[in-house]
Amino acid sequence: MSEAVSLSRFILQQQRKYPEAAGDFTLILEQIAFAAKIISREVNKAGLVNILGSVESKNVHGETQQKLDVYSNEQMVKALDPTGKVCAMASEEIEEMLPVSDKSLEGKYAVVFDPLDGSSNIDVNVSIGTIFGIYKRLDDNDCEKSLLQAGQSLVCAGYVIYGSSTMFVYTTGQGVNGFTLDPSIGEFLLSHPDIKIPEYGKIYSINESNYFRWPKGIQEYVNFIKQHPDRQYTLRWIGSLVADFHRNLLKGGVFLYPEDSKNKNGKLRLVYEANPMAFIVENAGGMATDGRQRILDIKPESLHQRVPLIIGSKYEVEKYLEFREKYG
Numbered sequence: 001m002s003e004a005v006s007l008s009r010f011i012l013q014q015q016r017k018y019p020e021a022a023g024d025f026t027l028i029l030e031q032i033a034f035a036a037k038i039i040s041r042e043v044n045k046a047g048l049v050n051i052l053g054s055v056e057s058k059n060v061h062g063e064t065q066q067k068l069d070v071y072s073n074e075q076m077v078k079a080l081d082p083t084g085k086v087c088a089m090a091s092e093e094i095e096e097m098l099p100v101s102d103k104s105l106e107g108k109y110a111v112v113f114d115p116l117d118g119s120s121n122i123d124v125n126v127s128i129g130t131i132f133g134i135y136k137r138l139d140d141n142d143c144e145k146s147l148l149q150a151g152q153s154l155v156c157a158g159y160v161i162y163g164s165s166t167m168f169v170y171t172t173g174q175g176v177n178g179f180t181l182d183p184s185i186g187e188f189l190l191s192h193p194d195i196k197i198p199e200y201g202k203i204y205s206i207n208e209s210n211y212f213r214w215p216k217g218i219q220e221y222v223n224f225i226k227q228h229p230d231r232q233y234t235l236r237w238i239g240s241l242v243a244d245f246h247r248n249l250l251k252g253g254v255f256l257y258p259e260d261s262k263n264k265n266g267k268l269r270l271v272y273e274a275n276p277m278a279f280i281v282e283n284a285g286g287m288a289t290d291g292r293q294r295i296l297d298i299k300p301e302s303l304h305q306r307v308p309l310i311i312g313s314k315y316e317v318e319k320y321l322e323f324r325e326k327y328g
């Protein structure tokens with residue numbers, strides 16, 4: 001039986017590679033894992049405690065906020081701000097940049113997050129998640145700028161999946177590693193070292209109910225993979241980006257939330273959904289594009305801008321780009 005390696009020990013071992021490191025980054029990552037454990041506890045007993053359903057308020061996207069959206073957002077802020085290491089935060093659930101307490105103004109990092117991903121699945125006990133990205137502070141005077149950096153400037157990105165087990169998956173640019181929560185000891189333990197996404201996959205994940213609103217190139221691409229001459233593809237759509245992405249990361253495949261006549265820029269948000277996932281997939285050997293350019297090259301203009309997202313196994317994403325090139 002291989003030795004159990006806790007997330008805390010793994011993070012510390014990574015830190016030792018940087019003798020100049022002061023431990024700020026380590027503390028931030030530890031606090032995100034801490035918030036994830038608290039959210040996981042509430043998710044696991046969601047039907048028993050008053051955390052299902054929605055609250056009156058709507059978020060900046062006009063979506064009715066779920067109680068768990070609000071609760072998860074609070075846990076992330078409560079975990080990050082007291083560190084004094086985070087000078088700015090951006091969350092899906094909050095319109096403006098999140099204010100931080102005075103002592104954090106000197107913080108060297110900025111954190112973006114989707115506190116609860118897959119909100120439409122909360123009340124029906126289907127896997128949901130949390131997504132995060134960490135940037136180095138850009139400018140001493142204007143910390144908000146640090147939140148609007150291109151994804152290629154991320155120093156760390158990860159997600160937590162609250163599914164049959166709770167997993168914490170992250171990368172700092174040197175490989176992608178997955179840790180499973182052992183509730184009996186309250187520790188994330190290394191269970192999926194050095195994850196590599198297969199170059200080819202047989203799974204495609206797209207909300208086909210948007211078919212007739214797609215540009216021709218996307219319709220032709222989906223028609224093609226349904227009648228692929230050599231390989232039998234299968235459709236899987238959970239409706240939680242984290243869960244659909246996680247499955248494809250392990251098994252190979254492609255996730256697509258492209259633009260359509262209703263959602264001109266797709267549905268997902270660049271800063272705290274597309275960028276962190278793109279950083280992870282590239283570090284696992286995969287690809288992420290908006291159909292025209294690499295997601296990580298896009299310079300965000302606003303905290304909540306949307307972007308078409310095509311992400312997953314290299315061959316599958318390249319095949320998609322071929323069809324867009326050919327049919328528009």
Ligand SMILES: O=P(O)(O)OC[C@H]1O[C@](O)(COP(=O)(O)O)[C@@H](O)[C@@H]1O
Pocket residue numbers: 092114116117118119120207239240241242267
């Ligand atoms: O309802 P649709 O159109 O299938 O969209 C599902 C997508 O929307 C999302 O739920 C959006 O994320 P949030 O739940 O964080 O708002 C993604 O997780 C998922 O991939």
Ligand SMILES: [Mg+2]
Pocket residue numbers: 114116117118241273
């Ligand atoms: Mg989301």
Ligand SMILES: [Mg+2]
Pocket residue numbers: 069092114115116117118119
């Ligand atoms: Mg969300």
